[in-house]
Amino acid sequence: MMRNLLIGILLVTIMLGYSAFAANSRVSLSIDDIHSPVFNVKEIRASLSGQQLSQLEFRVGEIAVQEKIWRNVKLSCTKFQLTDRLIGCSGGRIHLSNSAPLAVEFHLNLYENVLEIEIKPTANESWRFSLHWNENYWRNTLTIANGQAVHVVQWLPDMETMPVPGKGRVNGNVKISGNMDGIARVAAELLIDDLAFSDRNGLRAGENVNMTINWSAEHSSRNNQWQWQSEINWLAGEIFWQPLFFSDGGYSLNLTGVLSENNINLNNGKIVLHDIGELDFSGVLARPGNNLIDFNLHATSLELSTLFDQILRPFLRSTAFSEMNVIGRGSFAWRYHQGENKSFVLDLHDVSLADRRERFAFYRVNAHIPWQANSATIADISILSGQVLRVPLGAVRVPLEINQSELRIPQLVLPVLDGKLKLENFIASQQDKNWHWQFNGELLPVSMEKLTRALQIQQMHGTISGVIPKVSYVNSIVAVDGTLLFKIFDGMVTANNLKLIEPLGLVPHLAVDLAMKNLDLDLLTRTFSFGNIQGRIDMEMQNLELAGWQPVKFDAKLSSSAGSYPRRISQAAVQNISALGGASAVAAIQRSFLRFFEEFSYSEIGWQCFLRNNVCRMDGIEPASILVKFESKGYVIVKGGGIPAITVIGYNRNVGWQELINRLKRITQGNDPVIQ
Amino acid sequence: MNKLFSCLILLVILLSLPLATHARGANIEINTPAITKLKQSMQQRHGQLASHYASGAIGLTGDGLIAMRDANVLPLAQRQPVNALIAAENQDRNALYQEIASANNHPEWEKDIRATFSQRWISLAKSGWWYQAANGAWAKK
Known part of the structure; x- marks a missing residue:
């Protein structure tokens, strides 16, 4: 429609031009409004003047495309050429709103059906648009040489969170071709150098970014589908995308897909993350809402130290895992089908996790943890060694039963120093997005000498052992339901009403009533x-309360x-x-x-x-x-x-x-x- | 250096001020080993935060915490470390308010203690620092 309008206006101009052709004559054209569903134009004024009508002045009061409006657009040509087959403008300048004038040339060859427009904002920068057409086919090409990315800003929506380029250089081309039925193929090959961009608050920003974009899409009129493929390579530069920061290139995204009336199919997707590994994915989104219906994501042998440092840690800043170091490799596979999680499998290979504040550590963890939405599975987890609150743990193999959102360990014997902690009936489940767990068990004799050395407290002799009644964890509180019994200094210690609040938090709180009977003073002193x-x-030590492991209250x-x-x-x-x-x-x-x-x-x-x-x-x-x-x-x-x-x-x-x-x-x- | 020193003094004064709370009878001056540890942690961190308050990168929020206000004033590579500082400071502040309430044997007073601290942080902020006004908009002191 736009093309028809343009040709119509040009014909009027040509006719006027012929009727008034004379040296130093002047021809003017005025159009008040042009309306279309895509754009609106107001106050069009065109005039030809000078020797053989070789100077063009073209002014538009307002051009509105969608929500974008340009006012006072001016085009002037010092060498304007008008024949029955050719319209040309050399030495032209175009003013868009209040921006600086841009050098422009255009040539319309109606004999060869070619339109060429070139805008040169600076001597080295060129945006060249060409259109070729015949009765059955047309082809547009935009060729950019040293294009400044900042020109794109005026085309972007004015939003607080929208990153806009501050600088950057674009080279490459965009090609669009089609026939009388519409667009048949779109392709873009772009190289972007030295790109800097930012949103208003600087929370999504990049500097010195170099990247390549190759994208193409082809329309199949037989089934009215678009088949597309893309390859984006981020080669260098820094990007901060709250809360993530990437300081180097080496990332890429490859994706092919099909866009149909009802779906978007993502096929053969591959993300390459520098120093981390590769992720493969595919999926289906339902149109028009672009809701995810199916998704398959899997990755093999990811480097977990960089994955955790670069991607996971920034999201865990307010948790007990924010100061954790991770090494080792991991693989996973996630399947999402018809809007539901169907399976997730995690494999860990020689993984070690250690908290910098020494609250916990697990070394040489090897695990195969499968989860299925509709059936029970058994995970196999082996840990070579570890520590919790500085108490060393020995090698253990964990037979974890997984049934949807419930985890069970029927029995586990965990070496603790020279003794053992027997856990029985461990059950963990997720309720209202929070994890709850419980177990009961027994502590088999542990040397007090070794335990006190590990805890870095006053050395004591003897052993500690006891029965552990039901222990539960709900709403960040570990509670012992019943009486905890253990032997120390040849006497008996009972602990009642034991509660540990936020054990891995910044200030853990412990509350307990202790009663020690018949302690041997000889051993103690x-x-x-x-x-x-x-x-x-x-x-008797009633109402004992510790905050940050320091006593704040007791009645001894x-x-x-x-x-x-x-x-x-x-x-x-x-x-x-x-x-x-x-x-x-x-x-x-x-x-x-x-x-x-x-x-x-x-x-x-x-x-x-x-x-x-x-x-x-x-x-x-x-x-x-x-x-x-x-x-x-x-x-x-x-x-x-x-x-x-x-x-x-x-x-x-x-x-x-x-x-x-x-x-x-x-x-x-x-x-x-x-x-x- | 003088600037840093005066900021530290300001922080020490604030942390040791007896404050009135909506929770009648709350002793905000109360001290426990955990509260002392949290205050020390915040005082140590304040040296790293002071310049970011002054530059406007960080502002004081209306709920007694701090937040990234304008990351544009920071070099790109510094934005994530400053995020980490903010997260650590907010963890300490949340724990401090909760500990003071618990030490008063009234954990439910945490909200009032937080509100009182929030007002004091803002009233004692230096000229040029940013804070969140009652309507949620950022304002420069």
Whole structure:
């Protein structure tokens, strides 16, 4: 339609030209409006003047194509040629809106049916358009030489998130050909150099980008389909596409496909990612909404370190995996059919995952993990070694049963240091997009010496073992339902109401009520280099709360266990208890005995600490006033009994938690005790 | 250097200010080892963030966090590292608000504590820094 209009206008011009042909004459043409479904043009003014009407002035008030509008478009030709077969313009200049004038030439040869237009914004830059046609066939070619990408900006929609080129050079051609029925073939071969682009906020931007684009499509009138193929190679440059950043080229996309009235078929798709590997894909989208119906994606032997660093980590910034290092190779295959996930298979080959903050690590993981939408499968996962919260784990093979969104491990024996953790009835499932899991089990004896060394805390002796009742994980909380039992220092420890909130979060919270019964003081004091105490104690630690593994609250009560057993305390232990209690003292009347005896008898030990707001409020067995006259403020920590007997009284009621820890450190590190 | 130092002082002042909250009786000055650790982490990171507040790359949001406001002022290669800084800072801030609420034995006060901190971050921001106004639009202080 546009072509017909153009020819019509030209014919009018030609006729006017013939009728008024004379030296220094002037011919003018005015058209107020031209309307079409594709464009609207207003205020067209054309005039020919000068010697043999060789100068053209052509002005358009407004051209609107879709939503794009240009105003005050001007074309002038200093050498305009008009014959019955030829219209030509040399030395022309075109003004588009307020932009700088561009050099332009055009020639329309009606004898050979050729139209050629060349725009040269600068001496080295050329946008050359040619149109050839006959009764059955037409062919357009746009040839670009050193075209500046910035010219494209005015054709792009004005959107905040639309990246627009700031600079860049385009070379190549775009060819469109067809017949009287319409377009039959489109092809583009473009080389883009030194491209810079950005959206308004700089969240989708590139610099120094070099790329090639080869794209072609052919129309089949037999079944009204377009068959197309494309090859895009990103050769060099940097691209930031929030949150991803690629600093080098080496990426490509190859794709063939078929566009029909109802579908878009993607065939033989291949994405090559530099230093990562290749992904192959195919799929079907339903028109007109372009909804994904089918999709197959698979990749073999991807380099996981670069895949994780470049593509996955930026999306995991706010999770526990943001500081994870990954090495090894992985393969996967995903099948999506008729709008649903049908299968996913993941294979890991010698993969190691390690958290930089040492919260977890798994080394030499080999796995085949298949998932099917409509049937149960069994995954085979083997791990050579690992650690969780610094506790080393040994080699393990995990028989994981997968049934849709539920995972099960009937039984698993996990080596932990020199012991074992037996897990039974492990079930994990996804509910409301969150993972829940639970298990029960048993901890078979683990050396306390090895465990404390691994945890980098005060070394202890003996073993730890126990029964693990139901443990569950819901809404980022690990909860133990029941009583956790384990043995330590020849006594029994029970843990109730245990909850671990966000165990891999920035500030994990632990809440538990602990009760320790019949601990052997001899083992305990030897472990902590506290001097020697023989006897047995019970310790209640209710409402214990740790934040970031540091205590913020507890109600601790230590007392001698019931029963008959030796009750002896060494001179060093007496001095250390005194030091721990701050301004405490051995009962004045007994102080002079200290230097004469290495060991004393006692009848009872008792100490309490209620931690709130970083302050430990201390108490003992009973007020000192009961035992000692005129002692109205103190409390008894060690109550004497037998010969030689000693009584230790504490005077400090409130001690800063950090100060108490510092005192303990001084004592257990073997420094000289401080007696105040 | 002086600029950095004054920014650090500003941050220290802010973190140690007793603040009033909508949750009557909340002690925002409360300290626990976890809160101390979070504050230290934020103070250490502030040295890296200060220049980005001043350049307008980063702005203070209305919910007590920070966000990339205009990445154009950053070289392309710096945009992802600054994203990582923002994510780490926001993790600390979220944890700080939650920890202060928990230390007050009222985890449900987190929203009020966040709102109070948000107002204070903005009121104590330096001239030229960007913040999100009540209507969500960016404004320059």
